[in-house]
Amino acid sequence: MTTKLTTNAAKAQATKLTVLGEINHMEVDIAIVGGGAAGLAAANAAYDAGITNVAIFERETATGGILKQCIHNGFGLHRFKEELSGPEYAAREHEAAVERGIQINYQAFVLSIEEGPLLRVISPTLGMTHVHAGAIILAMGSRERTRGMLQIPGTRPAGIYTAGTAQHMINLEGIIPGREVVMLGSGDIGLIVARRLAYEGANVKMVLNRSHFSGGLRRNIVQCLDDYGIPLRLLHTITNVYGKNRVEAVGVSQVDKATKKAIPGTEEIIPCDTVLLSVGLIPENELARAAGIVMDRGSKGALVDQTYQTSIPGIFSAGNVLHIHDLVDFVSEEGEGAGRAAAEYVKNGGAERAEVVEVVPGSGVSYVVPQRVTPAAQGKVLMRFRVRNIYKKPTVHVLADGVEVKKFKRQILIPAEMAEIKVDAELIAGHKTIEVTVEAGEPNE
């Protein structure tokens, strides 16, 4: 970060004037909901694109989002070409925002997005404030799936946590959530937390995975489970929780690969005091949904064009709230893209939205972002997607109105790792629908 910048603090101060007891009004060019990796990158990119009146509304007491509790390393290899811990990565992004004088509002909770667009925000220092924004970037991140969503039966004792909550307890509060631990799901956070608990002397008895492949990155399986002798049991799930006050045991059953259901009669009782769940993330889109933004059922995020603009002009979405990422580097990259596009929107108004090309997932693909490409697209259009299964030596086909216009060869594609292709805008323009499909080159075992 060598760019020399003048601080914007005076302006930030001026717009921050708050009258308590009354509804305050604040005007900003770009309002960013969320100060995690996506939000910070978006703010900095918007500033660098010439829009300086940018404000971040962060609901917690610090920026960085979930990075704050990710004290392990492995972040930033793409973005900074070095290996950082989560807090270090967040600190770099935060410092860049501070250098630019980006206004960061802490404990600032966005209640709703109204027409205007306008954000209804509360915070201990802002009171009740209506933020009138030229453009809005949604960067709220994601939340973890819970026991309730999985409908795991059994008792409801203390000792059942999502992996992220356990990680927060250990790394931010310094308290230890479990001693004899069974984990369900092998998502990346779960794998990291399994290792973290092992570091503290807890016994992670096993990690169970309902499907026949892990939801985590390969390097994490090796570094977090294999190195610590923690067994990964594929095609197994928790079918019962026992224990009155604190977890005492779980019932673990085998899962039928074909039906994906637990096989009755295979339940084995595993004594433990803690159940951790790492069974996936969900984009936290309640605000977007309530505002009437059109959502994609596949990505569970907003439906966006190649500039990350949602169905409501002037509202953009980036990072885990748009679709779940594996690497924060790409979250930042996406945030920057949204930041630049929002700046462009503020400067020149919305691009032509007529004659958009629809991008849809085809065979083997669960979703593609963006879901729309506008005629304004130039050069290469970046498309990110996830596959539904493991594909060895696959070919990714891009079909324009049913006719292949481009194909890409890959070594392997797995559901746990986001895939991307770059397609020339010229190949897209003028068509109705672009379909992305994947075809295996070698059969799975």
Add this chain to the structure above:
Amino acid sequence: MHDVLIIGAGIAGSACAHFLARYDLDVLVIDAEYDIAVGTTRANSGIVHSGYDPEPGTLKAKYNIEGAHMYPKLAEELGFEFRKNGSLIVAFSEEERPAIEKLLARGIENGVEGLRIMESEELHQKEPNLNPDAVAALWAPTGGIVDPYGACLAFAETAARNGVVFRFGTRAEDVELKDGIWNVTVSYNGDATDALKGTSEVLQARIVINAAGLDSGRLNGCASKAEDFKITPRVGEYLLLDKAHGTAFDSTIFQVPTKNGKGVLVSPTIEGNLIIGPNAVVRESADDTWTTNEGLAQILREASKTWTKIPSWDAITNFAGLRPTCVESPDFHLGEPEDAPGFFNICGFDSPGLTAAPAVGKDFAERIAEKLDATEKAEYIDHRDAPRHIAKMTDEELAAAIAEDPAWGAVVCRCECVSEAEIVEALRSPVPAKTADAIKWRTRAGMGRCQSGFCLPITMQLIAKEHGVDLADVNKGRDGSFLTFGHRGCFDRLPEVEMGGAQ
């Protein structure tokens, strides 16, 4: 010596405490748990029944009707949530029509107002999501939905403001009548703040109210030989759906009752979720509040008769509630056994116990006041402001609240939109919240989509700070439900690491 000792701080005990608080009496409420409403009160359908179901002439019929009449006014006075949304008991075929007609006749005999048969067209207009097969329904407009925990808390807090003392972590082990005085042996099993933890004591009282729910049968056995009955825990399993479906039905939809109870219902909850359940399974132990795959599948199957397209994937949680049922004589067992003067039972208080509780409480308070020759207090607080929630405030109210205390602007629970100020108010209540569960039930922090994933650590900090306990000693709920094993470094064992594949 206490004038009145109430065993159990559920809806029955708390309602008694509330009505007794008007009188110049020394009233103590004890409960084995760390909070009010931990047993049956917490986990049920949350329905104020209109009263068409109980056999005419039973105590259930009498107190159900009286209680249903009391709820709207009590909710207003004591600031808890109640909505008269009405109940529909649906006949899904002409074969079931006689059953609803029978309930109509029974309801009229019980004195329920406004009952009538609603025919298909009106029914489907009123409830568009109802199974198209439904042919008719009994419409009971006086049925309502209530937040049972909120009602219990309103009773308990009002009682406490008027001088009633609540002591938690206090289990009644034995009761015995000695020289006209009731001796209640209690053991203390409180949390880290309880100086008496691990000790026991004999408390004396002129009157005992046995509102111990699932444990009430055992205590009755200690006090009386004349009155002999057994209380069996009967579990009901429920599924709670996301608020996205809270308006799928406006009224509470029952199916035709079976011998096991009122059957599986589908109802909006007062908080705006949709509740589905319960089934009815007899359980061995009073602690068996587990749910089963079979049970959850069963209620979904049965409820799909009401709503053919139940979005079961949008369930946010499932739970089981235990009902203290007297199987051999299924009516309430209320009042003094002939060999136990001054020992007031509230036993077998299963459905419609929630509805009946205020009527029983008022009746008992009047009888006990007369027995003890008590007079009404000169100063009595008869009103309680409803707890304030930012999720329900207008922008002007929010602005004013945050100006008054910035903590109203600090959101702790993002899913249910709960501020730090709400949590602190619960921690400083006249009946203080001490556990994560107590905070959850009072403020809804942790009850939403993420199921406390984000807010639990913050709630724990607030509890620890307010009550002066170590963060690692905060409990989820009852004794033994510890949330953590201690601070980092609490385990000696260090891992044996085999580095190999990392490169």
